[in-house]
Amino acid sequence: MPALITGASSGIGLELARICAAHKHDVVLVARRADALQALARELEGAGVRAHAIASDLAAPGAVAALAERVRQLGLEVDILVNNAGYGTFGRFAETPLDGELAMIQVNIVALTELTKRLLPPMIARGRGRILNLASTAAFVPGPLMAVYYATKAYVLSFSEAIGEELKGTGVSVTALCPGPTASGFQARAHIEESKLVAGRKLPTSREVAEAGYRAMMAGTPIAIPGLLNKLTAFAPRVTPRRVMPGIVRRMQELRNS
DSSP states (O other), X not given: OOEEEESTTSHHHHXXXXXXXXXXXXXXXXXXXXXXXXXXXXXXHTTTSXXXXXXXXXXXXXXXXXXXXXHHHTTOOOOEEEEOOOOOOOSOTTTSOHHHHHHHHIIIIIIHHHHHHHHHHHHHHHTOEEEEEEXXXXXXXXXXXXXXXXXXXXXXXXXXXXXXXXTTTTXXXXXXXXXXXXXXXXXXXXXXXXXXXXXXXXXXXXXXHHHHHHHHHHHTOSEEOOSHHHHHHHHHHHHSOTTTHHHHHHHHHSBTTO
């Protein structure tokens, strides 16, 4: 079962690529950084699988169509799709750059949706397939100071659950992986290393999250939330008045010295 992994050059995506290769899946590695992808491809080929590196900026117009065409040219039947690419930004919505947030929506929502749309019908025709979409515990609550990011992850979770229901009986399943804060490059890119949500906490490693995601994906589990604390975070909105949640999340998101 060949696997295509977006955001494969670092963090959870990198570890998912390694895990897929360890389970003898040929891999298509997608990310912006060609040098990192080539190095990873060489590493994974040492595990006895074929590894194809495709440098692509999924925020760019036409990027997903070009990626799907490249996969077709390679003659690959992608049976595992890992929509891992995504990022967040920190700040008050009225003050954050619009271009950056539109690009985030393009990667976190539009590219994920389009790539799934393009690769799903052949999976259904073959009667087999696994899709792993990277959501987050952010999907369960509104996120002041990261409003757009939290909203994108709510989309990913809802989308995954909906199409997973549609696909029952086809041999194709969809899993939404909902990790909490993870020891990866995400916090640095989002500028939240000093937020109360992250600072001073022992975070799970990208490998630990990736292993949980791979197991859930192969088992066809609809939603995977690694870790007890993250499960409690996801459950909290069910027992907390909705009007209270934004204030709670905002206090968690604020920087320690603010």
